[in-house]
Amino acid sequence: MIDLNCDAGELEDADLEAELLAVVTSVSIACGAHAGDEAVMERTARLALARRVRIGAHPSYPDRENFGRVKMDLTPAEIEKTVSEQIARLAAVVERQGGELAHVKPHGALYNVAAHDAGTARAVGRAVAAWNPRGIILGLAGSPALGLWREMGLSVAAEAFADRRYEPDGSLRSRKFADALITDPQEAAAQARRFAKEGKAQTICIHSDTPGAREIARACRKALEAC
Helix, strand or coil: CCEEEEEECCCCCHHHHHHHHCCCCEEEEECCCCCCCHHHHHHHHHHHHHCCCEEEEECCCCCCCCCCCCCCCCCHHHHHHHHHHHHHHHHHHHHHCCCCEEEECCCHHHHHHHHHCHHHHHHHHHHHHHHCCCCEEEEECCCHHHHHHHHCCCEEEEEEECCECECCCCCECCCCCCCCECCCHHHHHHHHHHHHHHCCCCEEEEECCCCCHHHHHHHHHHHHHCC
């Protein structure tokens, strides 16, 4: 089955996280910049390790007020520094519990900007390489960033989203539009199944804060197992 991942460590709902982590195969945990803190990181990492779910870091622009979903005017050096610090923060938490990080996935605006801005993508790539030259970085399927990261010698996993709508150019529809999210479990499952059959992505994401995330995760898992 293709990897099914979720973004987590962003909410206070531990029961929701536990249910999602019982379904997905990998998780990207917020590192405290846009959401979460050390206690939440520990809780989410513990749940993931107990369920043998692969753990990744989910670094963001340092902007809790906007949940990391607004572009910040940072230099490449500043981006590299904050991403490095966030990866190190989560890595220390996971290692204390006997685990290790498997990947890095930028969050929100940082993810979307890096997808098409070479300077931002390189800054994120340098931070990932400093953490682990053999680590995996997740990025938007079809985006220029994937090729750039490969040129930097990084391992790359192209990612698609079950619970987001897309623009014709392959970018994610902005959350400012009312139809940016897919909240119907069967529609999300159908999209996940289509992505899996197309073979253009190695991992498919569900956001833990999408309404109906529990039902979406279960429907997607069932659909992907049937592919």
